[in-house]
Amino acid sequence: MPALTPVQTNEREIFMDVLRGFAILGIFIANLNGLSWYNPEGKITSPYLLPGWDHKMSFLHHMLIEGKFYSIFSLLFGWGIALQIKRGIANGIDPMPTVKRRLLFMLLLGFMHLLIWNGDIVFFYALLSFILLPLRKFSNKILLITGTILILSPILLYWLKMTWPVINRPAELLIQAGIKAEGVLVNIKSEEEFMNMMHHGSWWDQLKGNIGGIFFRYQYLVFVSRVPKVLGMFLIGYVLGRSDFYKNIGPHKKTVYWIIGIGLALGLPANYFLADYMSNHMGEYWQLKTKGLYQTIAYALGVVPLSLAYVGLFMLSFQRTAGKKILSVLAPVGKMAFSNYILHSLIGNFVFLGAGLDYMGQVGPVYYSLFGIAVFIVQIILSKTWLKYFNYGPVEWIWRSATYKKWQPFRKTSPGNEQL
Numbered sequence: 001m002p003a004l005t006p007v008q009t010n011e012r013e014i015f016m017d018v019l020r021g022f023a024i025l026g027i028f029i030a031n032l033n034g035l036s037w038y039n040p041e042g043k044i045t046s047p048y049l050l051p052g053w054d055h056k057m058s059f060l061h062h063m064l065i066e067g068k069f070y071s072i073f074s075l076l077f078g079w080g081i082a083l084q085i086k087r088g089i090a091n092g093i094d095p096m097p098t099v100k101r102r103l104l105f106m107l108l109l110g111f112m113h114l115l116i117w118n119g120d121i122v123f124f125y126a127l128l129s130f131i132l133l134p135l136r137k138f139s140n141k142i143l144l145i146t147g148t149i150l151i152l153s154p155i156l157l158y159w160l161k162m163t164w165p166v167i168n169r170p171a172e173l174l175i176q177a178g179i180k181a182e183g184v185l186v187n188i189k190s191e192e193e194f195m196n197m198m199h200h201g202s203w204w205d206q207l208k209g210n211i212g213g214i215f216f217r218y219q220y221l222v223f224v225s226r227v228p229k230v231l232g233m234f235l236i237g238y239v240l241g242r243s244d245f246y247k248n249i250g251p252h253k254k255t256v257y258w259i260i261g262i263g264l265a266l267g268l269p270a271n272y273f274l275a276d277y278m279s280n281h282m283g284e285y286w287q288l289k290t291k292g293l294y295q296t297i298a299y300a301l302g303v304v305p306l307s308l309a310y311v312g313l314f315m316l317s318f319q320r321t322a323g324k325k326i327l328s329v330l331a332p333v334g335k336m337a338f339s340n341y342i343l344h345s346l347i348g349n350f351v352f353l354g355a356g357l358d359y360m361g362q363v364g365p366v367y368y369s370l371f372g373i374a375v376f377i378v379q380i381i382l383s384k385t386w387l388k389y390f391n392y393g394p395v396e397w398i399w400r401s402a403t404y405k406k407w408q409p410f411r412k413t414s415p416g417n418e419q420l
Contacts, residue, residue: 013083014328015246015318019311020076020337021330025376026069027121028344030061032368034119035348037198037360046362054364055279061365062275063268064306067229067299070121071307074230077125078132078237085136086242096133102403103129109338109399117345118213122338124221125230132234140243143235150232151304154225158296162288171223178215185212199354206355223286233304249315256312263309270302332383333376336393340379347375388412 032038040055081099088095103126110123135143161168182188185208186197197205221227239245245252277285277295285292317323333340350356351371352363363371386393390410392400401407 013246014331015315016076016079017331017334017337018318018327019072019314020334021332021380022310022314022327022334023069023072023076024333024337024340024344025330025372026065027073027341028376029369029372030065030069031119031344032348032372033058033061033365035117035345036352036363036368038364038368039361040364042361044361048359048363048367050364050366053366057365057369059275059279061369062278063271066271066274066278067303068307068310070230071233071304072311073121074125074233075237075240075307075311077129078234078239079241080237081129081132081234082136082238082241098403099133101405102399105399105402109395113342113345114214114217115207115210116342117349118210118217119345120217122341124226128227128231128234131231132238135235136238136242140239143239147232147235147239150228150235152300153228153232155293155297155300157225157228158288158293162290162293165288168223168288171219174215174219174222178212178219181215182209182212185209199358199360201354203355206349206353229303233307246315249319253316256315260309260312260316263305263307263312267302267306267309270298271306274298274302329380332387333379335387336383336396338399339393339395340383342395343379344375 038054040051040058084099084102085095088098106129107123107126110120110126113120114123135146138146157167182194186201186205188194188197188209194209197209201209249256274295277291277298281291281295284290285295314327318327352358352360354360383393389412391397391412392408392410397408397410
């Protein structure tokens, strides 16, 4: 049986690259809170810390960015898998061996990224994708209902953990494993020692610390019920791709308007309350208190609707000539999304960690947001320039070559020879 081959340029959905580029920007700004080690209660003084304005900016991040962009990225992930499977079937090829191999190498690359920065989502996505694959056999209606239930399920899960704390035991075990790992790898026994290592340790120390940090990362993902949130968006994205919703957007415009309207009407007030809880009552969330439950409800009711409103607005804007021309500026970043995502971590580590420039904790939300936008603008220019000469981003090239068990043409030989 013939094997599935890489997508050619004329087969590629440019809108997905645009949306992926937009998502990468939001994810980077959200991740800079962790990459910069910003602490609103810290005692550091710096010209890049503006307490009053930083608090306001942090509120806006919680309201307009927090959770929205990884949700869009999750939607795109499910959408992309659906298109790859459809393409294989349409060509009389069993796509599953190639899809599974692609996901296995994604898992490997994600693990390598975890060693650079523990905030990685690629490894997590690859793990969850193996749950998505068997679920794809259900009807679109069942997938949409299941996806909605999964997105709302953290409300029930949080209440269950409040009522029976033993349910939170897996997260506690991961914390204990992380403490033991860091004790063995870097001989850290307190938070003070850990922060001292981050400020003064070498890159080798950072690597060893990141190995232990993987346990803390997954403790966080388990506690905040990220599994059902992401899997729910995978399913919705899969339906979006399998149904060719975007390719037939003309008859679906009324639906898009409804998605935007409901998303804004429900999402904006819910996210306002989410921002208030995250800005002022976050401690109660981690302690499984009542206000933590309110925060979970606001998150479940607000994040995905607002994310889908963003997607709908981009869909409609991209249908117009002017909108398409403007938004297409984001496409090169989206085509090289994996490479640009890893570059964010490398830049963040170099700028903020002690082994680099050591701006750790010295930059607040106002300045790190401006920094994130500046980096992204540079990435637009670099990505566009890179793709003039190469078919892929460097990470994408490695990933696709491994997926198709053949080195893919890296340099462009002619304008019509591009494979992506």
